[in-house]
Amino acid sequence: MSPVPDSPSPPPRQARAAATRERILEAAAADFAAVGYHGSSLSRILERDAGVTKGALYFHFASKEAMALAVVEAMGDTYRGLVETAARDDAHLDPLRRAARLTAGIHDLLWPSPVVRAGVRLSGEGAVGPAWSSWPTRFWEATFTALFVEARERGELRGEVDPVAMGRFVLDISQGAFITSMVTTGLADLAPRVAHNWEVAFAYMAEPAWQAGWRDEGGMTAVMRHHLEQGGDVDGGG
Amino acid sequence: MSPVPDSPSPPPRQARAAATRERILEAAAADFAAVGYHGSSLSRILERDAGVTKGALYFHFASKEAMALAVVEAMGDTYRGLVETAARDDAHLDPLRRAARLTAGIHDLLWPSPVVRAGVRLSGEGAVGPAWSSWPTRFWEATFTALFVEARERGELRGEVDPVAMGRFVLDISQGAFITSMVTTGLADLAPRVAHNWEVAFAYMAEPAWQAGWRDEGGMTAVMRHHLEQGGDVDGGG
Numbered sequence: 001m002s003p004v005p006d007s008p009s010p011p012p013r014q015a016r017a018a019a020t021r022e023r024i025l026e027a028a029a030a031d032f033a034a035v036g037y038h039g040s041s042l043s044r045i046l047e048r049d050a051g052v053t054k055g056a057l058y059f060h061f062a063s064k065e066a067m068a069l070a071v072v073e074a075m076g077d078t079y080r081g082l083v084e085t086a087a088r089d090d091a092h093l094d095p096l097r098r099a100a101r102l103t104a105g106i107h108d109l110l111w112p113s114p115v116v117r118a119g120v121r122l123s124g125e126g127a128v129g130p131a132w133s134s135w136p137t138r139f140w141e142a143t144f145t146a147l148f149v150e151a152r153e154r155g156e157l158r159g160e161v162d163p164v165a166m167g168r169f170v171l172d173i174s175q176g177a178f179i180t181s182m183v184t185t186g187l188a189d190l191a192p193r194v195a196h197n198w199e200v201a202f203a204y205m206a207e208p209a210w211q212a213g214w215r216d217e218g219g220m221t222a223v224m225r226h227h228l229e230q231g232g233d234v235d236g237g238g
Numbered sequence: 239m240s241p242v243p244d245s246p247s248p249p250p251r252q253a254r255a256a257a258t259r260e261r262i263l264e265a266a267a268a269d270f271a272a273v274g275y276h277g278s279s280l281s282r283i284l285e286r287d288a289g290v291t292k293g294a295l296y297f298h299f300a301s302k303e304a305m306a307l308a309v310v311e312a313m314g315d316t317y318r319g320l321v322e323t324a325a326r327d328d329a330h331l332d333p334l335r336r337a338a339r340l341t342a343g344i345h346d347l348l349w350p351s352p353v354v355r356a357g358v359r360l361s362g363e364g365a366v367g368p369a370w371s372s373w374p375t376r377f378w379e380a381t382f383t384a385l386f387v388e389a390r391e392r393g394e395l396r397g398e399v400d401p402v403a404m405g406r407f408v409l410d411i412s413q414g415a416f417i418t419s420m421v422t423t424g425l426a427d428l429a430p431r432v433a434h435n436w437e438v439a440f441a442y443m444a445e446p447a448w449q450a451g452w453r454d455e456g457g458m459t460a461v462m463r464h465h466l467e468q469g470g471d472v473d474g475g476g
Binding site: 037038039124127130133134138165171176182184193203 | 361
């Protein structure tokens with residue numbers, strides 16, 4: 001920690017440039033999240049934020065492609081930060097409960113910043129090249145699989161359950177919920193979809209004793225309560 | 239049925255035009271399936287099929303957008319045809335087995351024609367306007383929900399299972415498997431992902447007696463055998 005100065009001094013040129021870049025990135029992410037890669041354009045992004053000039057935009061990003069890549073890279077940093085924080089804050093919990101809280105944590109990142117929402121959409125579209133498009137899937141698959149392998153070692157999975165297959169399964173239910181919710185409700189029903197999908201996953205994979213304790217605590221509805229209260233109930237009604 | 243002529247006569251102008259349109263649509267679908275809406279272009283599509291001229295292409299489709307819409311409409315026709323055929327051919331089966339066979343039927347449509355693969359990708363990208371982008375999700379959700387409601391009435395679902403929520407669930411596991419498989423393996427592991435996801439769905443929702451019979455028959459592995467033998471095994475190993 002550096003000492004706090006008596007009065008704020010004008011930000012140096014480098015800090016100003018970084019702030020401008022950040023501002024452009026947010027405007028670009030908002031546009032990518034709303035209309036996807038193909039629907040977005042540099043002129044649309046400029047319209048989103050009147051404070052960003054065309055010159056500044058081209059100074060920081062040579063193309064729409066470069067901007068999309070920067071959004072997905074920023075999402076990557078955010079994801080790695082979440083996993084590090086969760087490993088520290090949730091160390092006292094068993095691995096299945098850590099998986100549930102990570103899912104709620106990802107949900108926390110989707111609002112209010114558009115960067116993660118845009119990153120999920122861009123990578124799902126395959127719009128940022130093969131390596132970056134597959135990165136979020138690979139990253140979360142490895143993260144969740146490690147938790148499920150730990151749950152297996154602790155005897156918290158049912159006998160026939162394959163932790164590696166379940167690592168892929170939770171990616172499919174998450175990515176699938178994002179896409180179907182986006183195209184049908186503009187993400188309005190994402191939280192109840194995700195909560196329900198994870199309840200099915202836990203009901204399938206966890207030992208009966210673990211499930212009994214989980215239900216007593218309120219399950220995914222309790223873990224994602226503040227998202228569900230904004231959007232709807234976990235069963236979704238119909 | 240009209241009588242077969244002695245020798246083939248040259249196709250009338252209208253039939254030739256329809257054949258050319260079909261050929262352009264297949265080339266466009268192949269390109270959309272491979273690189274998505276944003277990556278595709280009219281010049282890339284012309285490169286895919288040297289027999290299609292620029293003039294013919296513009297005669298049939300005014301823009302890339304019009305072509306994407308035609309691909310998704312063709313997918314819609316194919317889906318409706320599948321559901322009609324299945325309702326006739328599988329009428330002797332119970333609703334959960336009909337759901338399993340519909341899933342294998344959708345898989346049959348993904349190869350060899352690129353139209354359905356392209357349609358799934360374009361609608362998931364939200365690249366064809368809100369109405370068409372949500373159409374496949376709504377269509378399959380309604381189709382599967384009706385089957386699960388019927389299973390509920392026949393006492394083939396476990397007590398706590400909500401057939402409407404399961405209609406959304408199977409859309410998420412299908413759309414999710416398509417996206418994650420596409421970005422990580424170019425769809426090579428789609429069949430084992432889908433088969434595993436449906437086994438989890440059945441294990442969660444079906445009555446124990448139904449599950450016992452289903453396992454005896456070989457489950458999803460039996461229903462999707464010819465896809466799985468091409469691609470991998472249902473547990474996927476790791």
